[in-house]
Amino acid sequence: MNDLLPYDPKNAMSIYEHASLLIDKSLHMLYPDAQLHERKGKGGLGQMVEEIHYHYTPNSISGPDFADAGIELKCTPLKKDKQGYAIKERLVCNMIDYVETDNQKTLAESHFWKKCKHMLLVFYLHQAHSLLCDLVFIYRVLWAFPEKDRLIIEQDYAIIYNKIHNGLAHTLSEGDTMYLGACRKGQKGDSLREQPHSSIGAKRRAFSLKPAYMRTILEQVKKSPNRSLCAYVQDKSELVSIDELKRKSFEDIILERFNPYFGKNYLEIAKDLGQKISNAKHKYSLIANRIASQCNINDINDSEEFQKSGIRLKTIRVEHSGSIKESMAFKNIDYEEVFNCDRWTDSELFEIFTSRFMFVVFKHKHKSATIKISDKEENEYVLDKVFFWTMPQNDIDLAEQYWQHIRNNVVDNHIELKYFWNISDNKNFHVRPKGTKQSYHTDVNPHGGSADRYCYWFNAQYVQSIINSQDTLND
DNA sequence: GCATGATCATGC
DNA sequence: GCATGATCATGC
Numbered sequence: 397m398n399d400l401l402p403y404d405p406k407n408a409m410s411i412y413e414h415a416s417l418l419i420d421k422s423l424h425m426l427y428p429d430a431q432l433h434e435r436k437g438k439g440g441l442g443q444m445v446e447e448i449h450y451h452y453t454p455n456s457i458s459g460p461d462f463a464d465a466g467i468e469l470k471c472t473p474l475k476k477d478k479q480g481y482a483i484k485e486r487l488v489c490n491m492i493d494y495v496e497t498d499n500q501k502t503l504a505e506s507h508f509w510k511k512c513k514h515m516l517l518v519f520y521l522h523q524a525h526s527l528l529c530d531l532v533f534i535y536r537v538l539w540a541f542p543e544k545d546r547l548i549i550e551q552d553y554a555i556i557y558n559k560i561h562n563g564l565a566h567t568l569s570e571g572d573t574m575y576l577g578a579c580r581k582g583q584k585g586d587s588l589r590e591q592p593h594s595s596i597g598a599k600r601r602a603f604s605l606k607p608a609y610m611r612t613i614l615e616q617v618k619k620s621p622n623r624s625l626c627a628y629v630q631d632k633s634e635l636v637s638i639d640e641l642k643r644k645s646f647e648d649i650i651l652e653r654f655n656p657y658f659g660k661n662y663l664e665i666a667k668d669l670g671q672k673i674s675n676a677k678h679k680y681s682l683i684a685n686r687i688a689s690q691c692n693i694n695d696i697n698d699s700e701e702f703q704k705s706g707i708r709l710k711t712i713r714v715e716h717s718g719s720i721k722e723s724m725a726f727k728n729i730d731y732e733e734v735f736n737c738d739r740w741t742d743s744e745l746f747e748i749f750t751s752r753f754m755f756v757v758f759k760h761k762h763k764s765a766t767i768k769i770s771d772k773e774e775n776e777y778v779l780d781k782v783f784f785w786t787m788p789q790n791d792i793d794l795a796e797q798y799w800q801h802i803r804n805n806v807v808d809n810h811i812e813l814k815y816f817w818n819i820s821d822n823k824n825f826h827v828r829p830k831g832t833k834q835s836y837h838t839d840v841n842p843h844g845g846s847a848d849r850y851c852y853w854f855n856a857q858y859v860q861s862i863i864n865s866q867d868t869l870n871d
Numbered sequence: 872g873c874a875t876g877a878t879c880a881t882g883c
Numbered sequence: 884g885c886a887t888g889a890t891c892a893t894g895c
Contacts, residue, residue, distance in 0.1 A: 674880070674881080675879090675880070676879075676880035676881060676888085676889085676890095677878080677879060677880065677881095677888075677889045677890045677891080678879090678880075678881080678887080678888040678889045678890080679880085679881095679889090680888095680889085681887095681888055681889070682880095682881080682888090694881085694882065694883095695881095695882075695883095695887090697887090698883095709888095710888085710889095711888080711889075712889095713889090713890085721873095721890085721891095722889070722890060722891090723874095724888095724889085725887090725888070725889070726888095727886085727887080728886080728887095813875090813876095818874075818875080819873090819874060819875080820873090820874065828874090828875070828876080829875085829876060829877075830877090830887090830888095830889095831877090831878090831885095831886085831887095856873095
């Protein structure tokens with residue numbers, strides 16, 4: 397052990413133990429002259445912790461910060477919401493160098509894995525306009541990826557690698573993958589980056605762990621004593637096993653579970669699965685959940701894999717003609733969240749819209765001109781199609797306008813339907829109520845008092861275009 | 872015919 | 884009691 401240091405830089409546990417001193421403190425509280433080391437920018441806090449707390453010279457070499465222990469130090473922000481501490485943003489790990497990555501075919505060879513396979517995560521509470529040395533640390537986590545997560549991250553990496561290798565780096569999207577995301581990095585207007593197999597410039601991106609993934613880590617450290625976690629225990633229902641993942645991709649495993657049921661209606665599927673018949677409006681969703689989870693889980697959004705990846709299961713009924721009657725609702729707008737979030741890519745809506753979607757489509761077998769559907773006709777919707785989908789960049793750009801418009805209205809205290817995009821504006825997304833009438837005027841208005849409850853929606857037309865684009869791909 | 876406002880079973 | 888997932892129903 398180095399006598400000059402209060403910890404052993406070659407020993408991961410020792411580095412982790414030394415982080416316990418940070419909890420509930422700011423650098424300023426621990427080290428009166430911390431302000432002399434004040435740095436600028438986002439990575440500044442991590443560098444200051446290394447310098448002041450660990451007496452370690454920050455390096456920019458490609459390996460982990462603590463090279464001998466193989467530990468990468470990451471300071472990552474939390475915000476406060478109604479539930480207490482919450483993840484503020486994805487964990488940005490390292491920039492993607494498209495040219496270099498083209499020579500790193502597997503996860504094990506990748507810069508990301510060499511640097512970040514073991515991390516010391518230090519969560520702090522974000523405060524706008526605060527000095528870095530005054531930010532207070534809340535939790536510490538010594539992180540190693542569980543085997544199953546590594547298998548999924550290997551599949552994620554292969555998806556990102558293949559896009560780069562096939563000259564498609566400019567089409568990368570955070571929604572392409574499950575846990576490891578290729579997130580946007582840098583400002584609008586930044587110059588595009590060169591990619592190896594195409595002359596088209598690609599946006600700057602970084603390997604990152606998705607907000608949903610970080611949330612599951614945060615949830616577990618919240619339950620652990622002393623605001624500390626060094627051994628992650630997977631405690632949620634699992635959709636797929638390690639053995640399955642070694643043979644097939646996660647998505648293929650889930651898709652194949654639907655194979656026996658194509659062409660069958662709700663009643664037939666429920667009977668096959670031994671499930672009781674439901675009269676709920678979302679009974680197609682209920683049965684899709686049972687198929688995907690092999691009847692193990694009521695709501696696969698609660699499964700380990702869906703929680704960590706943020707994948708969303710959506711069930712749609714399509715008419716015989718291919719038209720779709722209903723628009724698609726998401727969660728109700730949290731006006732305080734919108735009010736307090738000043739960056740599109742950190743918003744709740746960005747996370748929802750850029751997540752990976754799993755669509756389960758039931759299609760009507762016969763021409764049906766009537767809007768009202770008899771019980772008999774109801775049973776003529778049969779399982780037609782299941783696919784994973786990610787919103788294309790053009791639509792994400794439109795969604796940014798949608799969010800900005802909502803946010804401007806919230807900031808201006810214009811929380812009324814007449815101010816928002818509606819479906820006849822024909823801009824893919826609109827704002828509309830959801831929920832019973834009693835609950836309409838019960839939401840918190842950030843300007844004080846209450847506000848009507850509205851929800852984020854996909855226009856029915858937009859949903860139809862998603863389904864149609866999938867037809868084209870399959871033909 | 873469709874936009875808009877309203878509703879409901881479910882599960883925690 | 885409430886969020887969720889999704890569909891219903893009315894009136895223009």
